[in-house]
Amino acid sequence: MEHTTEYKDLINPEQDFLPGISIDCVIFGFHENQLKVLLIKFGNTDIYSLPGGFIYKEESLDEAASRILDHRTGIEDTYLEQFYVFGNPKRVNPEEHRLIMQKNDVDLPSGHFLFNRHITVGYYALVDFTKIQPHSHLNLEESGWFDIYDLPETIAFDHREILLKALESLRLFLDHKLAVFNLMPETFTMGELQSLYETILNKKLLRANFQRKMLSLGILERLDKKWGGGAHKAPYLYRFDSQKAEASKLANQFEE
Amino acid sequence: MEHTTEYKDLINPEQDFLPGISIDCVIFGFHENQLKVLLIKFGNTDIYSLPGGFIYKEESLDEAASRILDHRTGIEDTYLEQFYVFGNPKRVNPEEHRLIMQKNDVDLPSGHFLFNRHITVGYYALVDFTKIQPHSHLNLEESGWFDIYDLPETIAFDHREILLKALESLRLFLDHKLAVFNLMPETFTMGELQSLYETILNKKLLRANFQRKMLSLGILERLDKKWGGGAHKAPYLYRFDSQKAEASKLANQFEE
DNA sequence: GCAAAAGTGTTCGCTATACACCCATGA
DNA sequence: TCATGGGTGTATAGCGAACACTTTTGC
Incomplete structure (x- = not known):
C-alpha cells in the first residue's frame, strides 16, 4: 500500500x-x-x-x-x-x-x-x-x-x-506464550534473551537458573557457532526452533 | 429499570x-x-x-x-x-x-x-x-x-x-484471580468449592491437595459450624473473607 | 459394622532459588 | 593476571502429586 x-x-x-x-x-x-x-x-x-x-x-x-x-x-x-x-x-x-x-x-x-x-x-x-x-x-x-x-x-x-x-x-x-521470541533477532545469545526477560519484567533474574529454564523448554536450537565479541568466554548462539515449539505446545499446555 | x-x-x-x-x-x-x-x-x-x-x-x-x-x-x-x-x-x-x-x-x-x-x-x-x-x-x-x-x-x-x-x-x-468465589454462595463446604473447580477445569482434582492449596491461600474463614447432611462426617463451612483476600493480594501478585 | 465423605499425615519427585566453581578471552 | 561474561554443578526449600490413614455419620 x-x-x-x-x-x-x-x-x-x-x-x-x-x-x-x-x-x-x-x-x-x-x-x-x-x-x-x-x-x-x-x-x-x-x-x-x-x-x-x-x-x-x-x-x-x-x-x-x-x-x-x-x-x-x-x-x-x-x-x-x-x-x-x-x-x-x-x-x-x-x-x-x-x-x-x-x-x-x-x-x-x-x-x-x-x-x-x-x-x-x-x-x-x-x-x-x-x-x-x-x-x-x-x-x-x-x-x-x-x-x-x-x-x-x-x-x-x-x-x-x-x-x-x-x-x-x-x-x-510471558511464561504462557512463546510469542516473546518474536522480539528477538534470528539468532541470539542466552544473555541477550535473559536481558529481554529482565527488561520486560523490570527485575533481575539469576543467570544460571534462567539458562536451565529456557533450555528445559526444548524450543531452542544451539547453533554451536560462537562469537568473537568481548573480553570473556564466547557464548553460544541460539535460534528459536518453531518445530520444536510446536511439539512442545502439543505436549504441554501452551496457548495458541 | x-x-x-x-x-x-x-x-x-x-x-x-x-x-x-x-x-x-x-x-x-x-x-x-x-x-x-x-x-x-x-x-x-x-x-x-x-x-x-x-x-x-x-x-x-x-x-x-x-x-x-x-x-x-x-x-x-x-x-x-x-x-x-x-x-x-x-x-x-x-x-x-x-x-x-x-x-x-x-x-x-x-x-x-x-x-x-x-x-x-x-x-x-x-x-x-x-x-x-x-x-x-x-x-x-x-x-x-x-x-x-x-x-x-x-x-x-x-x-x-x-x-x-x-x-x-x-x-x-482461575489460579490468578480470586473472582471465582463470586460463583459460590455466602458459605460453602470445601467439597462444593472443589466441585466448582473440577467443573470449570473439566477434570478431577485430588481432594487432599485441593484442601491444602485453598487453605494455604489464607483467604477462607472457617466457620466452625457444621452440618447434618448425609451419611458421613460433617464438613466445615467456609466463607470467603474479602479482607484476608485483600491482604493476600498485597502480599502476593494477584491481579486487580 | 459398613459405606461414604471429610480431615489430616507422609512420601516422593520436581522445580525454583541461591550460590559456588570453572572456563575463555581481551586488555 | 585480572576483570568480565559464559557455562555448569550442587545444596536446599517448597510445592504438587499420589496415596494412606483416621474420623464422623446414617443406614
Whole structure:
C-alpha cells in the first residue's frame, strides 16, 4: 500500500470505515537492552501517540490491525494480538484532538466525525527490531522508538494508559506464550534473551537458573557457532526452533 | 429499570446507542455441580443467544455491561469483566437475524440498522446462582440456565464461539484471580468449592491437595459450624473473607 | 459394622532459588 | 593476571502429586 499523508486520510473516513471504532497498536521492539515502543509524533507539536487506524467495512479486526501495522512499519506476518478494549466516553478530549489537527492546517468543524466518541481496540505487536527499516513505508522523520521506561512527557489521549495495559498483558503472558521470541533477532545469545526477560519484567533474574529454564523448554536450537565479541568466554548462539515449539505446545499446555 | 419487551427496544436503537458496537454477556452460575450459563430464547424459535445489548452514547463499556446485566438478571455489583472482542465481519448472518425477528412479528427492512455489521465486546459475569430470582426483572419464561457442557443445539450467530472463549478465559484466570468465589454462595463446604473447580477445569482434582492449596491461600474463614447432611462426617463451612483476600493480594501478585 | 465423605499425615519427585566453581578471552 | 561474561554443578526449600490413614455419620 502506498503511503499517503496521515491527515488527509482522516478527513473523510466515514465513507469507508466503520464508525465509532478505532484500533491502536502498541508495537514493541527490543534494542540495546531496552524495550522500545513505536510512537508517532504529531506535526508541529511535542505530542506523541500510538499508531492507529480505522477498520474497513469488509475486514475483520485482526485484518485491520495487520494492515495498519504493515502500513506503519512495512512489517507483515508478525505477532499481533488484541489485548483490551478501551471504551471510556471521555478517553479522547475532542478539543485536544482538534487543536492538534489545526496545528497541521487541517481545520475541521467541532462536530466532525473524527471528534466523535470512539471505542478503540488495543493490539500489541512484537517485532524484530533489526528487521524494521525506518523510512520505508512510514514517515518516521517525526516518529520513533522510545524506551518503555522513558516515554515522552506528552502522550495524547489515553494512549499512555493503553501502553501500560499492553505492557501488563505482555508480562502476564510471558511464561504462557512463546510469542516473546518474536522480539528477538534470528539468532541470539542466552544473555541477550535473559536481558529481554529482565527488561520486560523490570527485575533481575539469576543467570544460571534462567539458562536451565529456557533450555528445559526444548524450543531452542544451539547453533554451536560462537562469537568473537568481548573480553570473556564466547557464548553460544541460539535460534528459536518453531518445530520444536510446536511439539512442545502439543505436549504441554501452551496457548495458541 | 423497567422491563420492556426486547424486540421493541431494538427497532430504533440508533437514536440513543453507539452504532456498530454491541455487548454480549456470558453469565456464569454454579448449581447442582454444573457450571451454568444464562441463555435467552428467541420467541417462536428454538434458537438461543447470549443476553446482550447496546451502549448509550454517554456511558462507558463497563457501565453498559453492568446495566445490561442488571436489566437481564436484577443483579447489581457483581463480578463483570471484559474478555475479548469479536470483530469478524461475517460473525452475524443478517438473514438469520431478520428471520428470527420476523417470527416475532417484527418485520424490519433488509437494510435496517440492526442488521448492519456489529462488533461485539464479550463480558463474563460470575454470579451467585442462589441470589438470582428468576422472573424478577427478566422475562425468563423463554430463557434459562444451561449446563455449559450440555448446551442447546441451535445457538444464534457466533455466540457459541463467544461462550467457549469465555470459558477459556475463566480457566486461564482461575489460579490468578480470586473472582471465582463470586460463583459460590455466602458459605460453602470445601467439597462444593472443589466441585466448582473440577467443573470449570473439566477434570478431577485430588481432594487432599485441593484442601491444602485453598487453605494455604489464607483467604477462607472457617466457620466452625457444621452440618447434618448425609451419611458421613460433617464438613466445615467456609466463607470467603474479602479482607484476608485483600491482604493476600498485597502480599502476593494477584491481579486487580 | 459398613459405606461414604471429610480431615489430616507422609512420601516422593520436581522445580525454583541461591550460590559456588570453572572456563575463555581481551586488555 | 585480572576483570568480565559464559557455562555448569550442587545444596536446599517448597510445592504438587499420589496415596494412606483416621474420623464422623446414617443406614
